[in-house]
Amino acid sequence: MNKTERTLVLIKPDAIQRSLIGEIVSRFEKKGFKLVAMKMVQLDDEVLKRWYSEYKDEVFFPKIASYMSWTPIIAMVLEGYNAVALVRRIIGTRRGYEAEAGSVRGDWGMSGGNNLVHASDSLESAKREMEIVFKPKEIHEYQTITEQLIYSQEELDGTFR
Secondary structure: OOOEEEEEEEEOHHHHHOOOHHHHHHHHHHHOOEEEEEEEEOOOHHHHHHHOOOOOOOOOHHHHHHHHOOOOEEEEEEEEEOHHHHHHHHHOOOOOOOOOOOOHHHHHOOOOOOOOEEEOOOHHHHHHHHHHHOOHHHOOOOOOOOHHHHOOHHHHHOOOO
16 A cells, blocks of 8 residues: 555543543544554653753753653554554544544543543554664564455455545
């Protein structure tokens, strides 16, 4: 497929505390994304400073770091056609109280800050974020039979325009 992409999603501490892990993962699986990596990880100061490198010296960084290290998070890499943009549509706009009904944040979010999930905003960000959270051997290559059902032949062979 010529538009197959990989993107990173984090299920944040507020979603962990609210027991929404299965619901969130299910949204992506039901849409047709292939889960190629997944793990629970406790983010420490070193990782958070790499993750939020542009904010690490800001006065509000300790608050963000405290929130993101409150509990372990679930990190996953999803693969699919036009994954970066589509995953961001599925999670909804940043503020839960503004997010579209049917999106993760629109259905379960009420806050602008505690917004349940993170999704990479570009292919470049996805690559950088995956490298922070996953070792290369933790991201898998495999085929599923459902790929034949989800995508047209033109999408599979790269001729879809």
